[in-house]
Amino acid sequence: MCTGKCSRFIGLALLPMAFICIIANVLLIFPNGETKWTDHITMQVWLMAGVGGAGLFMLCPSCNAIRAGGKGCCGKGCCGNRCRMLRSMISSIFGGLGSFYCLAVSGTALNDGPLCNFNNQTGKASDWVRYNYLFNQSSWDLCIQPPNIVLWHIVLFSMLLGLGAIEFVLCAIQIVNGLMGIMCGDCRKKGNVSKLSRAQF
Template identity: 35%
Template sequence: MCYSVGFTRSLGLALLPLALCCIVANLLLLFPMGEITYIQQDRLASYIWFFGGLGGGGLLMLIPAVVFITLGKCSCCWNESLMMCGSALAAIIGLVGSGYCFVISGLTLMQGPHCFTSLGWSYPFADQNGRYLLRPEIWSQCLQPLNIVEWNVTLLCVSLGLAVLEFIICLLQLGNGLVNAICRPCCYKQEYSLNA
């Protein structure tokens, strides 16, 4: 079989822990420092509610992971073309999911946390276009939740990194599927000539 099923399955197995880590990171963003009071009082940054890690990098990424892992279970000849199309479609879904996670995580980082300052609840770093990330000395402006800037920056950077890895894996599989779709007729010709 010309189609590299083993490679695709290994990509699917790599996607599973990345997707689960994205889900965990997004869930932790909902509970700053492990406290539930801020979600109850609607004191979280607005972009956190877009669920970039939970939806895009997590649940949506489970589709390509499952498709890649279960690829080739049926070895019928007519299914091989469907496998290629299915894996390419799943890879595109994964690219969309990881892209969404990356964009939402980036926007949340740029906006900064919603926190209590000396002026009340606000986004103290929203007008800085992310420059606050390079100035940890001003993070103490956020009085509540305690250490919210460090909490958000850590989890959002993790989400960004995971989204990049997911994007690369799905891009690899998309390329793999397209190359195999183009080369498949050549493989059949070679098999036919060898069998003849």
């Protein structure tokens, strides 16, 4: 696979993952799909690792990678797509930092657990605590409010953790691919590039 095709593949893979991360983080703000629990969500949710780090922060490297593997090159003539590869490589470095941020926040959130109420009779602030729950599934039912918060917390933060890891790997691959594209250029034939350039303009 040439550097241009690889860039396009990575960019098209990163784009939907970024939107999924944004949606997952927004859902975490509304436990059980309800707005009344927003005062009782953890700090990791408010850090917006899915919206920022693995979401909006990932759109730039995604779009740059798609452009690097797209039609044409840098203006008239052909520089082997090196300019777009350079932009893609630089933006992938920042994308890797954003995905690493999402990994760190999601891992911490899964380790610490959700904020939940064990005693729904008083509803005092002191009743809302976090507990070590991840490897003790029998204790999940002890968390009364918000309903199903433990499963909600695990599924969504696991999605962020997994997608953040995949994004990090793809950004690392694109950094190497972009560097190869800068040094060697795009492997597409000049005739094909010229046709694509004329089609673009």
